[in-house]
Amino acid sequence: MSPRARAFGEAGAFNPRLLVTGTRDLERRRKTAPGRWSLEVVGRTSAPARLTPTVVRADAPELLAEPFAVWAGGKAPEPLSSREIKGLRRFLALGGILFVDEFEPSDGSFLSGAKEQLVRVLPDASPIAIGDDNVVFRSFYMLRAAAGRVQKETKLQAIVRGGVTQVIFSPNDLMGALARDAGGVHPFEATPGGDAQREQAIRLAVNIAMYVLCSNYKDDQVHAPFLMRRRGSESP
Numbered sequence: 001m002s003p004r005a006r007a008f009g010e011a012g013a014f015n016p017r018l019l020v021t022g023t024r025d026l027e028r029r030r031k032t033a034p035g036r037w038s039l040e041v042v043g044r045t046s047a048p049a050r051l052t053p054t055v056v057r058a059d060a061p062e063l064l065a066e067p068f069a070v071w072a073g074g075k076a077p078e079p080l081s082s083r084e085i086k087g088l089r090r091f092l093a094l095g096g097i098l099f100v101d102e103f104e105p106s107d108g109s110f111l112s113g114a115k116e117q118l119v120r121v122l123p124d125a126s127p128i129a130i131g132d133d134n135v136v137f138r139s140f141y142m143l144r145a146a147a148g149r150v151q152k153e154t155k156l157q158a159i160v161r162g163g164v165t166q167v168i169f170s171p172n173d174l175m176g177a178l179a180r181d182a183g184g185v186h187p188f189e190a191t192p193g194g195d196a197q198r199e200q201a202i203r204l205a206v207n208i209a210m211y212v213l214c215s216n217y218k219d220d221q222v223h224a225p226f227l228m229r230r231r232g233s234e235s236p
Helices: 029-046 061-065 081-093 108-122 176-177 194-213 226-232
Strands: 016-018 056-057 067-075 097-102 128-129 156-161 163-168
Touching: 016 067, 029 194, 056 061, 067 108, 081 097, 081 108, 081 156, 097 176, 097 194, 108 163, 156 176, 176 194, 194 226
Parallel strands: 016 056, 067 097, 097 163
Antiparallel strands: 128 156, 156 163
16 A cells, blocks of 8 residues: 555544544544444445544544544634644645534533634634535535534535545534444434434435545545545435
């Protein structure tokens, strides 16, 4: 395997790694969400995905090994350390994609705090609203709106650099919509739209995964031809 191929991790598989900053850990019931995300990607697209996603710290060299990370929470994050800022800045400079998810849409303190911290990482970049004209809404399914466990906003916000959507902010608790326990039960109700809303949230998650797999992290697109052929044969 070449060094460039290794940049995508395990055979280029989608890996929704949980990003850890400070001293906080992911809420227990949502820890199933990354695995469910990967299962939906594999089942719906046949694209490769890690069924046991990993965890990575913002200040760890391993952050740079793969192109995607999920930063999520329900309370304002602790201020990033200088090492965490350096790691995230390098990750994004290489073309990495960061998904930021709010667990408590009615409060919004995590998303607000994450934006404040990311200003320290990318001082010259500001979030903008993105909707169905953005590739994230069209990478596999054709979506008209963003969804999650709670339908707070129909659009997402994102930091777009050089025409590339690099940081995606979700105010709707996408991870809560994905979470599912060992018995197959969703621990969080999707409100107000129920199962139909959850399905739209899952489709958004699949779209994000496909966008990540077709991205140009470290100037590598080893899976783009496969994904484009597969997409052309699907009828979403």
